[in-house]
Amino acid sequence: MDEMAQQQQARTSTMATGIVGGASASTEQDSLLLAASAERSLSLNTASSSDGSRVSCQPAGSKRAGRGAVSSGLTHECGVFGAIATGEWPTQIDVAQVICLGLVALQHRGQESAGIVTSEGNCAKNFNVHKGMGMINNIFTDDSMKKLKGNLGIGHTRYSTSAASEEVNCQPFVVHTAHGALALAHNGELVNCESLRKDVLSRGVGLSTHSDSELITQALCLNPPEGEVGGPDWPARIKHLMQLAPLSYSLVIMLKDKIYGVRDPYGNRPLCIGKIVPLTIGAYRHEKVDRLPAEGWVISSESCGFLSIGARYVREVQPGEIVEMTRNGIKTIDIVDCPESRRH
Numbered sequence: 001m002d003e004m005a006q007q008q009q010a011r012t013s014t015m016a017t018g019i020v021g022g023a024s025a026s027t028e029q030d031s032l033l034l035a036a037s038a039e040r041s042l043s044l045n046t047a048s049s050s051d052g053s054r055v056s057c058q059p060a061g062s063k064r065a066g067r068g069a070v071s072s073g074l075t076h077e078c079g080v081f082g083a084i085a086t087g088e089w090p091t092q093i094d095v096a097q098v099i100c101l102g103l104v105a106l107q108h109r110g111q112e113s114a115g116i117v118t119s120e121g122n123c124a125k126n127f128n129v130h131k132g133m134g135m136i137n138n139i140f141t142d143d144s145m146k147k148l149k150g151n152l153g154i155g156h157t158r159y160s161t162s163a164a165s166e167e168v169n170c171q172p173f174v175v176h177t178a179h180g181a182l183a184l185a186h187n188g189e190l191v192n193c194e195s196l197r198k199d200v201l202s203r204g205v206g207l208s209t210h211s212d213s214e215l216i217t218q219a220l221c222l223n224p225p226e227g228e229v230g231g232p233d234w235p236a237r238i239k240h241l242m243q244l245a246p247l248s249y250s251l252v253i254m255l256k257d258k259i260y261g262v263r264d265p266y267g268n269r270p271l272c273i274g275k276i277v278p279l280t281i282g283a284y285r286h287e288k289v290d291r292l293p294a295e296g297w298v299i300s301s302e303s304c305g306f307l308s309i310g311a312r313y314v315r316e317v318q319p320g321e322i323v324e325m326t327r328n329g330i331k332t333i334d335i336v337d338c339p340e341s342r343r344h
Contacts (some may be wrong), residue, residue, distance in 0.1 A: 077159050078171075078187040079106030079301040080271075082252040082259045083309075084152035084325050086294050089121045093276070093296055096148035098309045099155040100140050102298065105305025107136055109187075110159030113170040114139050117183040117254065118150025121327075124256045127181050128153075131170040151327070152259055154252045156185035169209055172254070173217045179232040180256055182220065186213040187301055188249030188269045196245055216251065219244060235333045238262055238322055242336045250317070252299055259325040261299040265338040267319030273330065274298040274311035289314055297325050 081102035085091030099116050115131030128148050132139040136157065156171035172185040190196060190212045197215055201207065205218050224233065224240040238253070238260060250269035251262040263271045275289055276296035289312045298306065303313045317323055320336040 077109065077189075079103065079109035079157045080154070080185040080187050080250060080252045080299075081106060081156070081301070081305075082152075082154040082185075082254065082261065082299045082325070083276075083296060084259055084298075084327065085276075085296040086327050086329065089151040089327060091151050091296070095150050095153050095296075096145055098276070098296070098298065099153050100136065100145065101309050102300055102305045103136050103155045103157050105308060106157050106301055109301060110157040111135055112158050113167070114155070114157040115170050115172055115185075116140070116148055116153060116155040117172045117174060118148045118153035119181075119183075119254060119256050120149060121151045122257050124150075124181075127174055127183055127254075127256075129172075129174060129183075131167070131172075133167055133170070152254065152257070152325075154183055154185050154254045154259060169211045169213075171213050172252075173211075173213050175217050175221060177221050177232075182217065183254040184213060184217045184220070185252045186216055186249055187251075188212070188247075188264065190215070190245050190249065191247055192245060199244065212249075216241065216245070216249070220253065234260065235322060235324075239334060239336055242320070243339075246339050250301060257326065259299065260333075261317050261321075261323040261325065263317045263319055263321055265320035265336050270301055271317040272300060272303050273314045273317060273323065274300065274303060274306045275314050276309065276311045279310055294329070297330050299323070299325065 081099055083095050083098045083102065085093045085095060096116055096118055099118075103114055103116070113131065113133045114136050115129070118128045120128075128150060130140065130144045130148055154172050158169070158171055172183045174181060174183045193212055193215060196219060197207065200215060200218050200222070203222060205221070207214060207218060219241050220237050222237070222240070224236040226236065228236070234253075234255065242262070242265060247264040247266045248268040249262070249264050250271040251260070253260040253262065261271055261273070263269065274297070275292065275294045276298060277292045278295055292312065298309065298311050299317070300306070306313055318335060320338070322333040322336070324331055324333050
């Protein structure tokens, strides 16, 4: 067994694999996970009053009022996660396992459904997809995880805001375009969804759900106003989408060989970047992250799951920023200003 394979075996053994695997998952682990998630989310969504009791921090007229979100301490309106291996492909890193554990750490953000989509790279004609209703440990069994082969992938855990809690609305959404497959996971809620829906439908695009996420996915398939030469210009399409819908979202968008991370110009939804480092780096844990070699990159709604997958926090995605992640590294493609800034 070569050194890379040994490191991957060690990485897998250090992960909380008991959480994955359906019936094989520990009931005690599940209970601890839910309790921790509930307590964490409760602390985020409530505050202490003068008499020591907890009161809701949610607006009285918000969509979440009356849905049990605050009283249960769970639900935080979706979590997104993406991972890509660096260097030679096929990778020794179990990308699907990395994403699954990343989603476990984001379980407090949504418990209605979850999904993972992976790609094997340039030669991939189709994506590998598994989605379902319920908690993550019940959706991703050993058998389903074995089918999620790939060098990159994205995942999502859902709390519905704009569409019903049904299997048809599970994310990530996948569409097949003239330029290949595209997958998208979305956290947020569009403020102008009705006008954007009319715009998309007027261009002859059909929509099968009332989900904002499907609407965003289909809007990305539209040609940008300035046109395209020699193939699709995905950064231009993303910028066009951000002009059509300035808020509120964080997105992870996957093509066959790259991932884009996008945060709306107002920064209303969180998104951060992490670096997967070799496990042997443990002896150098005080070293600055930019000096450590990268085995892969991750992007997530929160950084709380980075340590469990051997990743180090790098930075937040800035409001309006479009980040491109490939096997060669990450780079900022553009930063889109708020509409108000563009007028001044």
